[in-house]
Amino acid sequence: VQTCALPISFGVRYEILQRALPWILLSGGLVVGLLDHRATATWAVAPFLASLVLFGMPHGAMDWVVNNRLNGLHGIAAQLRGFTGYLVWMAISIAALVLAPFATIAAFMALTIVHFGTADLIATGNAVGPRWRRAAFIASRGLLVLGPAFGFHTAAAWYPFGLLVGHPVLEPSTLGVVSTVSLVGTGLGLVGTIVLAGLRMRSGDAKRGIADLIEGLLVFGAIAATSPLFGVGLFFLSTHAYRHSVRLATTDAIGGEDRKSTRL
Secondary structure (H helix, E strand, O other), X not given: OOOOOOOOOOOHHHHHHHHHHHHHHHHHHHHHHHHOHHHHHHOOOHHHHHHHHHHOOOHHHHHHHHHHHHOOOOOHHHHHHHOHHHHHHHHHHHHHHHHOHHHHHHHHHHHHHHHHHHHHHHHOOOOOOOHHXXXXXXXXXXXXXXXXXXXXXXXXXXXXXXXXXXXXXXOHHHHHHHHHHHHHHHHHHHHHHHHHHHHHHHOXXXXXXXXXXXHHHHHHHHHHHOOHHHHHHHHHHXXXXXXXXXXXXXXXXXXXXXXXXXXX
8 A cells, every 4th residue: 555656646636536326326225225235236247247247247357457567468379478467366266255154254255454544544535644544544544345235134135145155144243344344434433433533524625535534434334235246346336336437547557558548
């Protein structure tokens, strides 16, 4: 995170590009969830399917292109050699899921918190300042994504992962522990979001501090009010996958130097 820099100046136009669509879709999800929660359960997989069509949800295909362009790899032989490490990590992950499924899923949850949080850290212009503040933002945003899903809808949130490990239904005592831990994480995420937004406002960046606060509350509200698969999928579609695409399209090594000819 220390070495991450915004691809272009974090000006008004770029900020609108990064925030407008996520806010609109998250607000829509919040409204639908409050009016008809059952509808979000019926259409739970719709956001992920939309992500697949619009942004190419499988990271592998995009990672292949990004790795080749960043490292200047040409020719199938060189590109395959350059992708060997990626494939090895995939094999290790599959083996871990088979041999230690619960530990692997727990590690995946932790990685997801860091991954989602880091992407938003960069997209919102927070990738500057002390390391503790960056780490706090990453943790707070990541917890606001996974925390409400497992805190308010524990059984439904666990079900897709349970199918992978052959335990789609957890014992009530285990569900209670997961729910409690998730609710505590959600509370920490909310507190962190409020405190960090306040610090940004006090540092003279009031507009972006307020924007961070609004965005954090939208993420929390949209996921808390909808079914977990729908809510997390909506965040993935509206915010995470979209912001990845914006960043790639505005990075010279990926999207090209002539930005006028570069399309999202």
